[in-house]
Amino acid sequence: xxxxxxxxxxxxxxxxxxxxxxxxxxxxxxxxxxxxxxxxxxxxxxxxxxxxxxxxxxxxxxxxxxxxxxxxxxxxxxxxxxxxxxxxxxxxxxxxxxxxxxxxxxxxxxxxxxxxxxxxxxxxxxxxxxxxxxxxxxxxxxxxxxxxxxxxxxxxxxxxxxxxxxxxxxxxxxxxxxxxxxxxxxxxxxxxxxxxxxxxxxxxxxxxxxxxxxxxxxxxxxxxxxxxxxxxxxxxxxxxxxxxxxxxxxxxxxxxxxxxxxxxxxxxxxxxxxxxxxxxxxxxxxxxxxx
Numbered sequence: 001x002x003x004x005x006x007x008x009x010x011x012x013x014x015x016x017x018x019x020x021x022x023x024x025x026x027x028x029x030x031x032x033x034x035x036x037x038x039x040x041x042x043x044x045x046x047x048x049x050x051x052x053x054x055x056x057x058x059x060x061x062x063x064x065x066x067x068x069x070x071x072x073x074x075x076x077x078x079x080x081x082x083x084x085x086x087x088x089x090x091x092x093x094x095x096x097x098x099x100x101x102x103x104x105x106x107x108x109x110x111x112x113x114x115x116x117x118x119x120x121x122x123x124x125x126x127x128x129x130x131x132x133x134x135x136x137x138x139x140x141x142x143x144x145x146x147x148x149x150x151x152x153x154x155x156x157x158x159x160x161x162x163x164x165x166x167x168x169x170x171x172x173x174x175x176x177x178x179x180x181x182x183x184x185x186x187x188x189x190x191x192x193x194x195x196x197x198x199x200x201x202x203x204x205x206x207x208x209x210x211x212x213x214x215x216x217x218x219x220x221x222x223x224x225x226x227x228x229x230x231x232x233x234x235x236x237x238x239x240x241x242x243x244x245x246x247x248x249x250x251x252x253x254x255x256x257x258x259x260x261x262x263x264x265x266x267x268x269x270x271x272x273x274x275x276x277x278x279x280x281x282x283x284x285x286x287x288x289x290x291x
Contacts (some may be wrong), residue, residue: 001215001242001275004046004076004214005219009077010246011037011077011262012111012238013084013254016081016095019190020085020091023091023094023095023098026065026098026219030062034049034103040268040271040272042268042275043275043276043279046069046072051067052067063101063237066100067103067104068104069103069105069107070108070112070182071106072215074099074104075113075116075218076218078096078099078113079116079117079222080121081096084120086120086124087123087125089121089260090162090227092121092231096110098115107142109181111181115141116188116222119223122136124196125225130227143182144181145150145182146185148170152166152169156169156194162205163194163206164205167209167211168209170186170187175209175211176210177206177211177213178211179211184215188219188220189220189223191206192224197224197228199221203217204226206220240246245264256260281291
């Protein structure tokens, strides 16, 4: 099954259709989808995203609905924006910013989202010079937290460190990549550059690093996926999707511009209830022997 990261990417892609020239209309379309997505009671929604969507339901404008948080929500939507506007930097930044403000108002969330959108645009344009990529992305670093992580990223690339070791050095505790946007962006970018061209290795490395693995893997996998395309992804991962309505065929329709609806409420209530049971089953299984 897919996590909320893929769901946000789908909603972003669908909201861009017909609104690629108007950031405010895009924001309204995305806000509407987010409201009905939240009405399906998703199991993986972050606290900041939940609070902001409640504000949307209360009639707050999408430009003011974001709450003070530097969580990962905007990073779920940034890759689609980066690819869509890979040749137009101004629109890329504008649409990333309005997407961010819907759920998060902390500048560090916007900073990380812009960085991921920029990286996805560079991947789309087939930029392969590691130094050029790192220099361009570091130029977008504004906060001290992100600047520190870029120093660590450069040093880790020079030393050929593993993703887990680099994540432990920049994170708040070893073996856990937090949901703090600079942490997620830093680890995802490093994994992408460290395992450039190897989709499986990129995703497996960030999952092994622990913590908020679904979002870090989503961001790193988005970058790696742009590089290798569908043919470079493990076939068993694609055919193994058994979700509804989001599975391989549905995602291809979204990417191809076909007319699809998402979210599908109230059917999403049933899907999310089953998803929650799957998650809880895994949790209970992991606390019981054999460990």
